[in-house]
Amino acid sequence: MAHPPETRPFARPEPGIKPQRVLLVDDSRSIRTLLKIYLMARSFEYIEAESAESALKELDTQQVDLILTDFHMDGMNGADFAATVRSHKDLKVSRIPILMMTGDANAAEVRNKGQKAGINAFVRKPVSCAQLMTLVDTILPAPKKT
Numbered sequence: 001m002a003h004p005p006e007t008r009p010f011a012r013p014e015p016g017i018k019p020q021r022v023l024l025v026d027d028s029r030s031i032r033t034l035l036k037i038y039l040m041a042r043s044f045e046y047i048e049a050e051s052a053e054s055a056l057k058e059l060d061t062q063q064v065d066l067i068l069t070d071f072h073m074d075g076m077n078g079a080d081f082a083a084t085v086r087s088h089k090d091l092k093v094s095r096i097p098i099l100m101m102t103g104d105a106n107a108a109e110v111r112n113k114g115q116k117a118g119i120n121a122f123v124r125k126p127v128s129c130a131q132l133m134t135l136v137d138t139i140l141p142a143p144k145k146t
Contacts, residue, residue, distance in 0.1 A: 017143050021045045021062070025055040025069040025081065026101075031125075035068060038129040042142060052081035059085065059093050066140045071102035071110050078102070079113040086118035097139040101125050 022044045024032045032048050039046075047062055049055035053075055058064070067085065071078035078100045088094040100114040103125035111122045120139040123131060 017043075019043045019045045020065040020140065020143060021047060022066045022068060023047045023049060023055055023058060023062075023064045023096075025049045025052060025067065025073070025078070027051060027070065027073045031070065035132070038127075038132045039136065041129075041133055042136070052076035052078070052084070055081065056084060059088070059096075063092075064096055066136065067096055067098045068136075069098065069100050071100055071104060071114065079110070079117040079119075082114060082117035082119050097121075099123065099135055099139060101127060 020042070022039065024035050024046060026032050026035070027050050029050070032050075036044075036046055044066075047058050047064065049058055051073055052069070055067070055069070067082075069078040069081055073081075076084070082098050082100060085096060085098060086094050097120045098118070099121040100110075100119045101123050102110045104110045107124045114122050121135045123135055
């Protein structure tokens, strides 16, 4: 049953508050879609990239407030991507909070690689909506009304 527009159970941007932008980096379209559904509690704008290399190109042209990246991807992995972001020449880019995810059986090793690369948070897949939102709210607080 569809909800009338005024009662849909997802957040809308508050008047006077600029939506935050999240860069979703995962080679799986279904995972990127699931993350967007989970993140509906916050009024985010989304930029999607199916590889670390294409995400780096987006960071050169788009302002981003948060990066959610997978660890295992073709080409550059999530830890190498995070390290590249941290060494970016633009300080705004190098300071973007990064949450890295993995479905790898050896999550402790992946977490260690991510932490050495400068990630802000780590989560093992499958991730629940509540778990993801708790981490996101911790590393990127919701904007305050101006």
